[in-house]
Amino acid sequence: xxxxxxxxxxxxxxxxxxxxxxxxxxxxxxxxxxxxxxxxxxxxxxxxxxxxxxxxxxxxxxxxxxxxxxxxxxxxxxxxxxxxxxxxxxxxxxxxxxxxxxxxxxxxxxxxxxxxxxxxxxxxxxxxxxxxxxxxxxxxxxxxxxx
Ligand code: FES
Numbered sequence: 061x062x063x064x065x066x067x068x069x070x071x072x073x074x075x076x077x078x079x080x081x082x083x084x085x086x087x088x089x090x091x092x093x094x095x096x097x098x099x100x101x102x103x104x105x106x107x108x109x110x111x112x113x114x115x116x117x118x119x120x121x122x123x124x125x126x127x128x129x130x131x132x133x134x135x136x137x138x139x140x141x142x143x144x145x146x147x148x149x150x151x152x153x154x155x156x157x158x159x160x161x162x163x164x165x166x167x168x169x170x171x172x173x174x175x176x177x178x179x180x181x182x183x184x185x186x187x188x189x190x191x192x193x194x195x196x197x198x199x200x201x202x203x204x205x206x207x
Contacts, residue, residue, distance in 0.1 A: 108192075111143075111200040122157035127202055132191055133157050133164060134202060137175050143191035143202045144177045150184040164188065 109127055111134045117123050122135040124146055131146035131154055144164065146154050153168035163180060164173040171182030178187045192203035 108194065108201040108203040111202055114195060114198045114200055117200070120159050120162070122159065124157070125202070127191065128204075132202060134191075134193065134200060135175065137162075141193040141195065141200060142175060142177075143193045144173070145189035145191070145205065147189075148184060149179075149186040149188060150182070155188070 107128075109125070111117075111125055112123055114136075117134065117136045119136050119138065122133050124131055124133050126132070132143050133146050133155070134141065134143045135157065146164075148155050148166040148168065148171055150166065150169060150171050153166050155164040155166045155171070155173065158165050162175055164175075164177070165171070166173075166182065166184070169183045171184040172180040173184070173188050174180050176187070177190055179185065189205045191205050194201045194203065
């Protein structure tokens with residue numbers, strides 16, 4: 061085989077490979093156009109989020125989690141589980157769970173909320189937004205707010 065023939069063979073293989081890659085790319089683009097990926101429609105009403113195993117939050121304790129970008133307090137109380145938005149209804153500061161006094165307190169203007177999310181004192185006029193809580197096989201889940 062001559063050097064010229066080897067070069068021609070190499071170039072034709074290179075060209076063939078480039079053509080094959082191009083054809084596959086075009087076919088992929090056409091298929092993606094004809095059969096677009098499934099559109100996922102966000103349905104917040106069906107959504108829930110795992111918070112923890114039940115034994116990870118002892119009685120009287122709380123755990124703050126982010127649900128759809130919103131800080132939420134999940135509380136383990138004598139009557140069961142409750143979850144409230146951690147966003148104060150006065151001006152939006154983040155409330156803290158005070159496990160000694162069993163209240164949610166706002167550091168900004170001394171707003172206080174009871175374990176039902178109702179205002180105890182301070183400047184807030186509306187209760188905290190409540191979230192659904194469910195326990196499935198010792199796992200705690202929260203769902204979208206109720207108000
Ligand atoms: S922001 Fe909470 S009391 Fe004002």
